[in-house]
Amino acid sequence: MNEAGTTLKPASRQFGDRVFRWLTLAMALAIFVLVALIGSELALGARLSMHQFGWHFLVSNDWDPVNDFYGALPFIFGTLVSSAIALVIAVPISIATAVYLTELAPQWLRQPLVIFIELLAAVPSVILGLWGIFVMVPWLHIHLFPWLRTTLGFLPFFQGTDYGPCMLAAGIIVAIMIIPIITSVAREILRSVPGLQREAAYALGATRWEVTRIAVLSYAKKGLFGAVILGLGRALGETMAVTMVIGNAPQIVASLFKPGYTLASVIANEFNEATGQLYPSALFELGLVLLGVTVVVNIFAQLLLKTFAGPAVKPQH
Amino acid sequence: MQSLTFVCALLVVLPLVMVFYHLLREGFSSLNWNFFTQLPKAVGEKGGGMANAIVGTFILLIQAALLGVPVGVLGGIYLSEYGGTKLNWWIRFAADILNGVPSITWGIVVYALMVIPMHGSSALAGGVVLGMMMIPLVMRTTEEVLQLVPAGYREAAYALGIAKWKTIVKIVLRTAMKGIVTGVLLALARVAGETAPLLFTALGNLGWTHHLTEPIAAIPLQIFNYAISPYDDWHRQAWAGAFVLLMLVLAVNVGVRFLTRDRLAKPNSRTL
Numbered sequence: 380m381n382e383a384g385t386t387l388k389p390a391s392r393q394f395g396d397r398v399f400r401w402l403t404l405a406m407a408l409a410i411f412v413l414v415a416l417i418g419s420e421l422a423l424g425a426r427l428s429m430h431q432f433g434w435h436f437l438v439s440n441d442w443d444p445v446n447d448f449y450g451a452l453p454f455i456f457g458t459l460v461s462s463a464i465a466l467v468i469a470v471p472i473s474i475a476t477a478v479y480l481t482e483l484a485p486q487w488l489r490q491p492l493v494i495f496i497e498l499l500a501a502v503p504s505v506i507l508g509l510w511g512i513f514v515m516v517p518w519l520h521i522h523l524f525p526w527l528r529t530t531l532g533f534l535p536f537f538q539g540t541d542y543g544p545c546m547l548a549a550g551i552i553v554a555i556m557i558i559p560i561i562t563s564v565a566r567e568i569l570r571s572v573p574g575l576q577r578e579a580a581y582a583l584g585a586t587r588w589e590v591t592r593i594a595v596l597s598y599a600k601k602g603l604f605g606a607v608i609l610g611l612g613r614a615l616g617e618t619m620a621v622t623m624v625i626g627n628a629p630q631i632v633a634s635l636f637k638p639g640y641t642l643a644s645v646i647a648n649e650f651n652e653a654t655g656q657l658y659p660s661a662l663f664e665l666g667l668v669l670l671g672v673t674v675v676v677n678i679f680a681q682l683l684l685k686t687f688a689g690p691a692v693k694p695q696h
Numbered sequence: 697m698q699s700l701t702f703v704c705a706l707l708v709v710l711p712l713v714m715v716f717y718h719l720l721r722e723g724f725s726s727l728n729w730n731f732f733t734q735l736p737k738a739v740g741e742k743g744g745g746m747a748n749a750i751v752g753t754f755i756l757l758i759q760a761a762l763l764g765v766p767v768g769v770l771g772g773i774y775l776s777e778y779g780g781t782k783l784n785w786w787i788r789f790a791a792d793i794l795n796g797v798p799s800i801t802w803g804i805v806v807y808a809l810m811v812i813p814m815h816g817s818s819a820l821a822g823g824v825v826l827g828m829m830m831i832p833l834v835m836r837t838t839e840e841v842l843q844l845v846p847a848g849y850r851e852a853a854y855a856l857g858i859a860k861w862k863t864i865v866k867i868v869l870r871t872a873m874k875g876i877v878t879g880v881l882l883a884l885a886r887v888a889g890e891t892a893p894l895l896f897t898a899l900g901n902l903g904w905t906h907h908l909t910e911p912i913a914a915i916p917l918q919i920f921n922y923a924i925s926p927y928d929d930w931h932r933q934a935w936a937g938a939f940v941l942l943m944l945v946l947a948v949n950v951g952v953r954f955l956t957r958d959r960l961a962k963p964n965s966r967t968l
Contacts, residue, residue, distance in 0.1 A: 399861035403774035406767045410790045410835065413828060417797065420808040472704045479701035492705060494953070499712040501949045503889025505916045506938045509923045510715045513722075513931065555711045562708060588697045609796070616798025618892040619920060643800045643892070650804065650896055666804045670797065677796035681789060 421670055424663030427656055436664060442629045442645075444653075449661035451668055453629035457546065457639035458669070461621060462614040464550025464635070469558045469614075470607055474596075476558075477565035482591050493566070500559035508623035511552045516543045516624055519551070524636060541636035544626035549639065552620045561610040568602035568687065569595060605683030612676040616669060618643040642669040715942075723939025726932040731940075736902050736918070742929050746937055748904050749913040752819070753941075755905070756898060756914055757884055759823025760830055764887075765880055768834025772876075775835065776842035777864055788839075791832035802829055803893035811897060819905055819912035822898025826887040833886065837879030841872045878952045885948035889941060891916040915941045 428436065428449065439450025476496075480489055520543045531537045572595050580594035596603070626638020627648060642665050653659040730745045737744030775784050806825040811817050845868050853863035869876070891914075894900075899911035900921060915937050922934035 396859055396861050399864070400774075400778055403770045403778060406770035407772075407774040407779070407787050407835070409767050409771060409831060410787050410794065413794055413831065414790050416809065417794075417801065417805050420805045421801070424804070424808050472707050475701040475704035476708050479698075479705045483698050483701055484705070492709070495709050495712060498946060498949055499708070501885065501889075501945055502712065502715060503891070503916060503941060503945060505889065505891040505919050505923075506719070506942055507711075507715065509919060509934055509938050510718055512923060513935075514714065514718050558708050591697075612796045616796075616800070618798060618800040619916075623920075623923065643798055646800050646804060647892055647895055650807075651899075663804060663808075666801050670801050673796060673798055673801075674793060677793050680796075681792050685789075 417670065421663055421667040425660055425667045427660035428664040431657060432661075436661075437668070440631065444649075444658050447655065447657050449657070449664075451642070451665055453631055454640055454642045454645050454665060455668065456631045457549075457625065457629075458615055458641040458643070458672075460546055460635075460639065461549040461553055461625065461641055462611060464547060465553035465557055465614045466607065466611060468551065468554035469561055469610060472554075473558050473561035473606075473610070474565055474603060476562045477569055478591055478596070480562075480566050481569040482587075482595065493563075496559045496562055499555075500563065504556065504617065504619040505623075507552060507556060508620035511548065511620055511624040512544075515552065516548050519543075519548055528636075535633040536635045539634040539636050542626070542638075544624050544638055545636050546625060546639040547635040549621045549625035549641070550635070552624050553614045553617050556617055556620060557610040557613050560613055561606050564606035564609055564684070565603055568599045568606060568684075571602070572599050599687070601683055602687035605680050605687060608676060608680035608683060612673050612680055615676065616643055616673045618647050622647050642666075719935065719939045719942055722932070722935035723937075726936035727939060731933075731936050735904070736933075739927065744933070746913075746915065746918055746933065746940075748901060749915045749918040749937070750940070752898070752901070752905065752913040753888060753915045755819060755912060756822050756826055756894070757888055759820070759908075760826035760887055761880070761884060763824060763827025764830025764834055764883065768831045768883075769838050769876060769880075771831070771835040772838025772842065773864060773869070775839040777860075777868070788836070791836055794832040795836070798892075799829065799890050800892040800895075803896050806893070807896040814909065816909075817897055817899035817911045819898060819908045819910060822894050822912060822914065823908075825893040825897045826890060829887050829890065829893065830883045833883040834880055837883070838872075838876050841875030841879065842868060844875070845871045874956060878956050881948050881952055885945045889916055889945055891920050895920075915944075 432439070432449065436449065437451055437455070439448075440452045441448050441450045442453060443449070480492060484492065520541060524541050524547075527537045576594045576598055577590050580590040585593065621641055622644035625641065625644060627640050627644060628638040629640045629645070630637065646662050646666055646669075650659070650662050653662055730743055731747075732745060732750065733747050734743070734745035735748055736746065771787075775787060779787075802825050806821055806828070810821040810824060814821070849867055849871060850863055853867050854860070858866075894914055894917050898914055898917065900917040901911045901913040905912040919934045919937040919941065922930040922937065925931070
């Protein structure tokens with residue numbers, strides 16, 4: 380260190396500093412290059428389809444490669460419905476688990492559980508998909524679906540026969556994938572709630588449940604909402620596991636026992652076989668729609684998380 | 697109330713336990729020496745392995761690291777050590793948004809960027825797409841661990857008259873090296889399991905890849921192709937592949953936990 384300091388003349392030191400600064404700046408700006416690349420390449424690829432179908436693309440129900448006519452509605456529907464199912468399942472479980480981890484669990488159990496949940500987040504999508512096809516879907520088909528049909532069959536969502544792969548199966552597998560994300564972000568949010576907040580509620584004679592509900596949960600509402608929206612962003616773009624269990628049929632039906640199709644999975648399945656000019660372009664446009672939706676959702680999530688308690692939500696491991 | 701939240705925690709843990717159980721039962725029993733040393737067999741023939749996909753995954757990861765690590769680490773240095781708050785806020789924000797871009801989208805972007813101009817899928821395109829996905833991940837974790845280096849270290853170096861860039865390279869980076877390596881390893885583990893972006897870029901290959909301009913096999917691609925095939929023997933191969941892939945990913949995730957038990961070396965897991 381000493382030698383480095385004494386052998387360098389001020390001029391060369393300034394030069395070295397300048398070079399290093401510009402080099403690192405250029406690499407940091409690569410982020411913007413990536414953003415520009417994603418936007419421009421997708422828009423360029425989708426140009427033909429946008430020109431051909433205009434806004435009608437978004438509301439048209441037909442996906443007909445044979446006659447070269449394309450509409451995105453069944454895929455938008457499938458993406459929204461599978462994500463909605465996932466949220467309905469994942470949100471209560473994740474928030475409750477985060478509460479358990481920060482407020483209620485015995486100390487010795489917290490760390491192992493957190494590690495377990497982080498490991499679940501690391502399981503690749505394709506592996507969950509494989510497990511989904513061969514283990515989860517057959518189990519749902521034999522056990523859960525018949526039970527839902529008999530108990531909740533008066534609702535249009537749970538009517539009709541199923542062949543295994545379906546919208547509900549996709550929603551469940553997506554829920555499994557986003558639960559660790561929502562749980563770990565929600566846990567960080569809850570940990571950032573000041574201890575004083577809890578103590579004040581205890582001092583007023585609140586029970587443990589009241590403290591959690593009033594002092595912790597309602598204080599952290601905004602951050603928790605951010606965690607949920609972050610999970611939604613992941614759910615919308617989830618590809619492999621969904622493709623493997625959703626059944627891949629572009630249709631809009633009320634029954635969750637019927638196959639569906641999502642934006643991400645139709646791209647995954649059909650892009651390599653898309654011939655001609657218009658077909659790949661329509662798939663690019665689906666990609667553009669997916670990008671637009673996920674970016675908007677993620678911006679919303681990041682703003683919620685960033686404005687909630689600011690840097691306090693940063694890691695405190 | 698307490699028991700209800702406990703049941704929820706159990707529900708969260710259950711899928712991982714089930715996935716482990718089935719991977720052990722189906723995957724481990726399908727593993728044998730051939731799996732690691734042989735090429736995939738033609739349809740209908742029993743046996744064969746995934747040697748090419750295992751090598752392919754490592755080749756893809758090396759390429760991804762060559763692109764993602766320098767850009768990510770140097771960019772992370774800028775975010776932590778230089779820059780105005782406003783520009784840095786935007787870079788950070790854009791990186792967080794990029795981390796949320798669906799992986800399939802990266803796949804078609806690199807398809808348009810490389811596969812169309814090069815007239816075909818290639819190992820190179822597969823490496824680039826994974827490398828691009830690593831950039832925001834590595835940049836954010838690098839920045840976070842650099843910020844954990846106490847300001848006193850930098851000030852001490854300045855007091856000795858050492859140039860800022862030398863201080864960063866020789867003192868700050870060295871202090872945070874473990875954490876940066878951890879961030880890189882976790883990012884590699886994350887992209888190692890990516891399938892969607894490779895579907896149109898690396899494409900997959902039933903044989904060996906002799907040149908980076910040829911399509912290349914990868915473990916997750918092979919798992920997917922085998923899983924959706926109608927053949928029992930291929931399903932067994934898919935389970936075996938999944939077992940190997942999960943062990944690889946979990947080994948890294950568990951391994952870095954032992955590496956980084958001190959606070960200085962632990963990047964935020966949320967950005968991953």
